[in-house]
Amino acid sequence: MKVLVIDCCVRKELSATAVLLKAYLEKYCRDCETEYVKLYEKELKPLLGEDIIYRDSLLLKGEYDNPFFDLARQFRDADRIVIAAPFWDMSFPSLLKVYLERVCASGITFGTSAEAGLQGLCHADKFVYLSTCGGFVKGENEGARYVRILGQRLLGINETEEFIIDGLDVDPSKRAQVLKDGIKRLLS
Numbered sequence: 001m002k003v004l005v006i007d008c009c010v011r012k013e014l015s016a017t018a019v020l021l022k023a024y025l026e027k028y029c030r031d032c033e034t035e036y037v038k039l040y041e042k043e044l045k046p047l048l049g050e051d052i053i054y055r056d057s058l059l060l061k062g063e064y065d066n067p068f069f070d071l072a073r074q075f076r077d078a079d080r081i082v083i084a085a086p087f088w089d090m091s092f093p094s095l096l097k098v099y100l101e102r103v104c105a106s107g108i109t110f111g112t113s114a115e116a117g118l119q120g121l122c123h124a125d126k127f128v129y130l131s132t133c134g135g136f137v138k139g140e141n142e143g144a145r146y147v148r149i150l151g152q153r154l155l156g157i158n159e160t161e162e163f164i165i166d167g168l169d170v171d172p173s174k175r176a177q178v179l180k181d182g183i184k185r186l187l188s
């Protein structure tokens, strides 16, 4: 099983979400072939007008092997995709959106046809979405929800499994304990 880990834990060694990710990988991915994309080490930029023109010209010519699509091909070919991202401003850091923008490429991760409409082309059986939140999110976690809808409606990844720990910042003196208890609850 080829697992692609999308690491959006931008606070790196200070990140609680990174601790949750490590615990998850130790429990579920010991024997997996694991590839990491550390988003904070990539120089990803939002797509601007000229990028779209360039991207579309490549797609029109069928140049799917162009380095512009390296991330998209890697994403398409993974057997499972693990995303670790903290809860920021009701969803996740914009860096993850910028990455997903790069990954969503017509002809690579999804296709379109007049008869069938949108068709996901990704191989992964599911997304695993890991996050930690400062407060208690009411209802569904918006970050996880976005990823689930993107998988279902565009990319052909029909399942999203969530591992989310809420309430880390409610009492800063208990942050480490809340994280520890959450990991125990979710992963044991």
Ligand SMILES: Cc1cc2nc3c(=O)[nH]c(=O)nc-3n(C[C@H](O)[C@H](O)[C@H](O)COP(=O)(O)O)c2cc1C
Pocket (backbone or CB within 6 Å): 009, 010, 011, 014, 015, 016, 017, 018, 085, 086, 087, 088, 089, 090, 091, 132, 133, 134, 135, 136, 137, 168, 169
């Ligand atoms: C820029 C930023 C935005 C945040 N937005 C929210 C928020 O909307 N709701 C919330 O409950 N916590 C919010 N938090 C708190 C984080 O979700 C919480 O501290 C989380 O555990 C951080 O994960 P990390 O340690 O992996 O970075 C925010 C933190 C930062 C730095």
